[in-house]
Every structure is written in C-alpha cells, then in structure tokens.
Amino acid sequence: xxxxxxxxxxxxxxxxxxxxxxxxxxxxxxxxxxxxxxxxxxxxxxxxxxxxxxxxxxxxxxxxxxxxxxxxxxxxxxxx
Amino acid sequence: xxxxxxxxxxxxxxxxxxxxxxxxxxxxxxxxxxxxxxxxxxxxxxxxxxxxxxxxxxxxxxxxxxxxxxxxxxxxxxxxxxxxxxxxxxxxxxxxxxxxxxxxxxxxxxxxxxxxxxxxxxxxxxxxxxxxxxxxxxxxxxxxxxxxxxxxxxxxxxxxxxxxxxxxxxxxxxxxxxxxxxxxxxxxxxxxxxxxxxxxxxxxxxxxxxxxxxxxxxxxxxxxxxxxxxxxxxxxxxxxxxxxxxxxxxxxxxxxxxxxxxxxxxxxxx
Ligand SMILES: [Zn+2]
Numbered sequence: 001x002x003x004x005x006x007x008x009x010x011x012x013x014x015x016x017x018x019x020x021x022x023x024x025x026x027x028x029x030x031x032x033x034x035x036x037x038x039x040x041x042x043x044x045x046x047x048x049x050x051x052x053x054x055x056x057x058x059x060x061x062x063x064x065x066x067x068x069x070x071x072x073x074x075x076x077x078x079x080x
Numbered sequence: 081x082x083x084x085x086x087x088x089x090x091x092x093x094x095x096x097x098x099x100x101x102x103x104x105x106x107x108x109x110x111x112x113x114x115x116x117x118x119x120x121x122x123x124x125x126x127x128x129x130x131x132x133x134x135x136x137x138x139x140x141x142x143x144x145x146x147x148x149x150x151x152x153x154x155x156x157x158x159x160x161x162x163x164x165x166x167x168x169x170x171x172x173x174x175x176x177x178x179x180x181x182x183x184x185x186x187x188x189x190x191x192x193x194x195x196x197x198x199x200x201x202x203x204x205x206x207x208x209x210x211x212x213x214x215x216x217x218x219x220x221x222x223x224x225x226x227x228x229x230x231x232x233x234x235x236x237x238x239x240x241x242x243x244x245x246x247x248x249x250x251x252x253x254x255x256x257x258x259x260x261x262x263x264x265x266x267x268x269x270x271x272x273x274x275x276x277x278x279x280x281x282x283x284x285x286x287x288x289x290x291x292x293x294x295x296x297x298x299x300x301x302x303x304x305x306x307x308x309x310x311x312x313x314x315x316x317x318x319x320x321x322x323x324x325x326x327x328x329x330x331x332x333x334x335x336x337x338x339x340x341x342x343x344x345x346x347x348x349x350x
C-alpha cells in the first residue's frame with residue numbers, strides 16, 4: 001500500500017444502509033484533502049459506497065482487492 | 081458522545097442526508113425540545129421529534145385523555161382514555177424510540193410556572209402546541225424574555241397557521257397579534273370543529289422547524305406566517321415585520337414579566 005491514510009474505518013461488520021452511514025461518519029471527522037481508508041465487503045458495499053462518496057464530492061483515489069472478499073478503498077475528502 | 085451501530089441503523093436514512101451526517105445526528109441526540117400541549121399539534125410533533133432522535137423531549141399538559149381527543153391526537157390510544165396525557169404520550173414516544181429522555185409536566189401553564197418549566201432543562205427550542213390564545217401570548221412572552229426560539233401554531237376548522245420566532249431574527253407573535261382577542265370572540269378548539277389531519281400537517285411543520293433549527297439547516301419561518309387551507313389546498317406565506325412598538329420585543333417594552341390573561345372580565349371590556 002503506497003497511500004498514507006489519515007484515518008481508517010472498517011465497514012465489513014455492518015450491512016446496507018449502515019455501510020455508507022459508517023463510512024460517511026468516518027470522513028466527516030477529516031479535513032478537506034485528508035484521506036480515509038475504508039475496508040469493505042465485495043458486492044453491494046463495493047458497488048455503492050464509492051459511488052456515494054463521489055456523489056458527496058469526495059475522490060476515490062484507489063481501490064485494492066484484498067483477495068479475501070474484502071476491498072480497501074482510499075478516499076480523499078472533498079477531492080472532486 | 082459516540083453513535084452506536086444500532087443508532088447508525090435507526091437514524092441511517094437521515095444521517096446519510098447531506099448537511100446532517102453523524103455530526104447532525106449528535107446535535108439532535110443532544111437537543112432538548114419542550115412541547116407545550118400534547119393534543120392535535122403536539123401529538124405528531126412529539127412523535128416525529130422522538131423518531132428523529134431528539135435526546136430530551138419535555139411534555140406539558142394538564143389534561144387527561146378524552147374519547148373526543150382521539151379523532152386527531154394520535155399519540156394517545158383508546159386504552160389511554162382517562163389517563164394523564166403526558167403519561168400516555170410518554171409511553172408512545174418511548175415505544176417509538178427508547179433513546180429519548182421524556183420529561184413530563186402535568187401542569188396548567190401560567191405566568192407563575194412557565195419560565196421555570198423552560199429553565200428546568202434549559203430547553204433549546206419550544207413548540208407552542210396549545211389551543212388557546214392566553215397561553216399562546218404567555219408562551220411568546222416567556223420565550224422573548226428568556227431569548228428562546230419557538231414555533232407558534234394554531235389550527236381551527238379546515239385551516240392552520242404557523243410561524244417561528246428566533247431571538248434577533250424577526251418578529252415575535254405579539255408583534256403580529258398585539259393582544260389576545262376577547263375571550264368570547266373566539267371559539268376554543270373545545271367548542272369548534274377541527275379536521276384531525278390539520279394537527280398532523282401543522283404539527284409536523286413545527287417539528288420540521290425544530291429539527292432545522294437544531295441542525296442549522298435551511299430557512300426557518302422567521303418573519304413569515306404560513307397559512308394552510310385544507311379546502312383550497314393553498315399554502316400561503318405572509319411576510320411579517322417586526323413591530324418596533326411591540327410590547328414585549330419592541331424598543332420600549334412594557335411587558336418585562338409574565339402576565340396571565342385568565343381574567344375574561346377585563347378582556348371583554350376591550
Ligand atoms: Zn414582538
């Protein structure tokens with residue numbers, strides 16, 4: 001992992017609609033330009049959470065497949 | 081305070097709203113709202129505020145639940161007939177959302193106790209959900225004197241109205257309606273008909289104003305009276321100005337302490 005995140009949130013322990021709620025609450029605590037690392041499950045969370053971040057003006061800068069059914073997404077706050 | 085996973089799920093549909101978020105939800109959970117009257121207006125207002133996660137809700141009402149209330153006062157049930165309204169409402173609210181701390185005041189609001197009720201939990205926002213003019217003026221004056229924001233509302237027949245007062249941001253209720261009308265000139269809700277849904281529409285607008293005020297979102301009905309007519313389906317927003325000569329919020333206020341209007345004799349002479 002080359003990107004240095006400012007905070008980390010694991011949303012693999014919750015299901016929709018709490019997935020994005022938890023991710024959103026994570027990015028709220030950051031300043032613009034800071035980076036949040038989000039660990040999420042493949043499937044619905046991977047489809048919807050990055051898209052919801054984009055809708056709110058945040059930039060998804062990298063998506064990594066962890067190979068175990070989970071993904072790690074790096075999001076820059078207000079990066080769009 | 082930390083928001084639990086369970087709270088994230090309960091409030092998910094409003095936390096994901098832009099402008100609310102976890103920070104907004106925390107504001108709601110820490111907010112204290114006083115609802116005066118648990119009737120047609122106070123029923124839906126208290127239920128929606130509870131559902132939204134307002135942390136502390138104060139309920140003021142002296143009455144017991146009556147069969148004729150149930151056509152519109154949806155926080156009470158048939159099984160509650162004869163029970164104090166504040167207790168019946170508290171049970172309904174707690175059943176909707178156990179997060180809410182419900183404080184009950186089974187009292188007739190008057191000049192002697194209103195300020196103390198508001199100060200009891202230092203409420204952030206007050207809802208006037210009463211059905212009589214003397215108390216409406218009393219609530220207005222108390223809120224102006226204590227510099228507390230409040231939502232006024234009234235319903236009668238097929239019409240309803242509401243306005244919001246925020247200190248320093250527009251007129252108060254007395255700026256617009258100087259004094260209570262003579263007590264025999266206006267029917268109270270007890271003597272006049274009212275379409276039950278009016279309480280739902282206008283009381284829910286009051287809850288909306290309270291939530292927006294706590295979240296700091298959007299525009300409030302400060303400086304406007306919103307009038308709703310169910311028969312014509314018109315919502316009219318009438319612009320209101322501050323009255324510099326207002327007896328309570330004007331430049332030279334003559335009302336510096338609360339006065340009771342419960343003397344119909346002097347009222348009738350005016
Ligand atoms: Zn005034």
